[in-house]
Amino acid sequence: MKRLLARWVFPVDQPPIERGVVEIVNGVISDVCPLNGQPDADTTDLGDVAIIPGLVNAHAHLEFSSLDSPIEPALPFTDWIGRLLAHRRARTGSLTQFIHAGVHEAATAGTSLVGDIVTGEWTPDCVPEDGLPIVAFRELIGLLPDQSASQLDLANQHIADCRAAEQTEQRVLLPAISPHAPYSVSPELFHGLVDLARTAEVPLCIHLAETQMELELLKSGSGEFFEMLIRFDLWREGTFPRNSRPMDYLEALSSLPHALIAHGNYLADDEIDFLASHPNIATVFCPRTHAFFGHSNHPWERLLDAGATVCIGTDGRSSNPEYSLWAELNFLARSSGADRMPQILEAGTLRGATALGQGEKTGMITPGKRADLTVISLNESTANDPWMALFAAESKPVTTIVMGSWIRTPGL
DSSP states (O other), X not given: OEEEEEEEEOOSSSOOEEEEEEEEETTEEEEEEXXXXXXOTTEXXXXXXXXXXXXXXXXXXXXXXXXXXOOSOOOSHHHHHHHHHHHHHHOOSOHHHHHHHHHHHHHHTTEEEEEEXXXXXXXXXXXXXXXXXXXXXXXXXXXXXXXXXXXXXXXXXXXXXXHHSOOOSSOOEEEEEEEOOXXXXXXXXXXXXXXXXXXXXXXXXXXXXXXXXXXXXXHHSOSHHHHHHHHTTOOOTTSSOTTOOHHHHHHHHTTSSSEEEEEOTTOOHHHHHHHHTOTTEEEEEOHHHHHHTTOSOOTHHHHHHHTOEEEEOOEXXXXXXXXXXXXXXXXXXXXXXXXXXHHHHHHTTHHHHHHTTOTTTSSSOSTTSBOXXXXXXXXXXXXXXXXXXXXXXXXXXXXEEETTEEEEOOOO
């Protein structure tokens, strides 16, 4: 048994607990409560820190961990895609090295669960045996009719490989699939993958409503994406029915237990209303990637106010300087105000876990949940106000605990 004492404990499902104790037995939270009296010999006093649920990065591309900084310039977006593909072709090192480095960086930054988009020669062996639980979204791409069958076969094989991989207390690997985006996946393949996700009971993620160019392509078959597809000899008249829009994809996703749309930067009002009535579809907001590309204001607050599910991701180092979900939450908190702080923490923990199909196991500090915890250092001068202390500029992750085990040695 472990008993951890902190200045504040943030369970998520109840208000912050001052001088809170989290009790852990066999990797599972057995109790969370205020300290009664003085700490006993079985209690480790972590000092002026906050204990929060382990952070959940709901959308990452760990394969780009070798990048020291984002790929620039960011615009035009279609040119940026070309530079991204050129980097992938030219980089040296193994995919396993990149994934290991990304997992280590995420864990060091307080993350306890990652939804990772996996590509190329990825196999379950790319995932470290002593890292974080990973929900591995196999990326599928295919606009041409003769590509659908092979991509569906790849998706099926990915699900089988993940389920056959060895699972241990330190290594949890869960399958998921990701039809990349409307401009890279035909409607036929997209619907086939939705059917597969439903049958196989795995989460599905698609990049959706990411750019205005995507909306233009869907509506009229024109614009920068149209020109890019022409250059790649991937355009076929009739691939996209005229006047298509993100709603067409949302309606298909509504039948899935766990669906995620990455970005959702340009959702229309009726699409926000639709998401509010379908909490099984989560919008993954990637705040600093959003800022990198200079998008107009993201509708995350409107989504929350409407009752939709919002979670947070880092995206990749191709558009973000690091895999720190904590930095994403702090970025949001500083730009939105104190009244949003409880929702921001929930988006970075419970909502992400739920979107990835793990909400019954993790995401809150409550008895019966897995002991996935992040310890945040606090500024003593603000420690009397729990939310302002938690999201102070100086606050940072110092320790990560996954399934009751220290992933990062306490640096208190």
